[in-house]
Amino acid sequence: MGKLDGKVAIVTGAAMGMGAADAAILASEGATVIVADVSENEGRAVAESIGGHFRHLDVTDENNWRELVADVVSTLGNIDILINNAGVVGFTPVATTELAEWNRVIGINLTGVFLGIRSVAESMKAAGGGVIVNLSSTAGMMGYSNLSAYVASKWGVRGLTKAAALDLGRDNIRVVSVHPGGIRTPMTAGIEGDAMYRSQPIPRIGEPDEVAKLILYLVADATYSTGTEFIADGGATVGQVLNV
Ligand SMILES: NC(=O)c1ccc[n+]([C@@H]2O[C@H](COP(=O)([O-])OP(=O)(O)OC[C@H]3O[C@@H](n4cnc5c(N)ncnc54)[C@H](O)[C@@H]3O)[C@@H](O)[C@H]2O)c1
Numbered sequence: 001m002g003k004l005d006g007k008v009a010i011v012t013g014a015a016m017g018m019g020a021a022d023a024a025i026l027a028s029e030g031a032t033v034i035v036a037d038v039s040e041n042e043g044r045a046v047a048e049s050i051g052g053h054f055r056h057l058d059v060t061d062e063n064n065w066r067e068l069v070a071d072v073v074s075t076l077g078n079i080d081i082l083i084n085n086a087g088v089v090g091f092t093p094v095a096t097t098e099l100a101e102w103n104r105v106i107g108i109n110l111t112g113v114f115l116g117i118r119s120v121a122e123s124m125k126a127a128g129g130g131v132i133v134n135l136s137s138t139a140g141m142m143g144y145s146n147l148s149a150y151v152a153s154k155w156g157v158r159g160l161t162k163a164a165a166l167d168l169g170r171d172n173i174r175v176v177s178v179h180p181g182g183i184r185t186p187m188t189a190g191i192e193g194d195a196m197y198r199s200q201p202i203p204r205i206g207e208p209d210e211v212a213k214l215i216l217y218l219v220a221d222a223t224y225s226t227g228t229e230f231i232a233d234g235g236a237t238v239g240q241v242l243n244v
Pocket of ligand 1: 038057087180188
């Protein structure tokens with residue numbers, strides 16, 4: 001018997017990286033998982049490998065969200081779990097960031113999370129409750145150079161999580177944010193240098209399943225937690241090691 005038998009879960013950005021690991025761990029505990037992504041080939045392959053369902057979803061498109069939720073509710077039943085994982089990064093200094101780039105990052109990373117929460121709320125209420133996990137970052141706990149839009153989007157996700165938890169708590173819907181540090185995924189493929197992680201208490205990059213296991217705990221067992229932050233960053237935000 002799985003911890004999530006009979007549950008219906010949507011994971012956005014699940015075609016690769018952390019989303020794929022999240023989809024796999026939820027499916028392994030018995031959930032029916034919808035792999036929702038703009039990357040069709042990779043998404044279909046993930047869905048097939050975990051016995052789930054692929055659906056095309058651009059998280060910035062409210063019509064896509066409306067169609068996805070209507071389709072899932074009519075074919076699989078009400079939605080119990082939403083992992084708002086889809087995200088993008090862009091490296092530019094704040095003084096030269098184009099408005100279009102700012103809007104792209106905020107649109108996917110923050111507005112996409114808002115649309116996801118709004119889209120599943122009624123179905124979760126009908127199910128008697130649910131859990132929403134929003135992927136923020138250590139960039140939602142502190143700042144990074146050359147990442148202003150990304151940092152703003154991830155602090156936005158952290159705040160939105162708290163507001164949504166307050167609005168939805170009485171409907172038995174928990175909303176939490178997860179803050180990974182550097183994790184080995186396609187997003188970090190170009191920036192995997194050891195040097196970045198050397199000063200952490202755990203001096204290495206993280207693996208997607210190390211975040212997925214935390215997310216499974218939050219979904220299945222963290223029944224008294226809502227509106228708050230869960231960090232998996234090798235201790236990156238704890239402080240600095242001083243070589244004195
Ligand atoms: N990798 C890290 O080190 C790291 C650290 C902290 C937080 N995060 C966050 O974790 C989440 C997952 O990161 P990852 O490293 O697995 O990323 P990734 O780049 O490996 O995968 C992101 C997925 O999101 C999908 N996607 C992009 N735009 C989309 C859209 N508009 N609609 C639907 N899907 C879309 C992509 O197709 C892809 O499948 C992101 O929100 C990211 O910001 C990542």
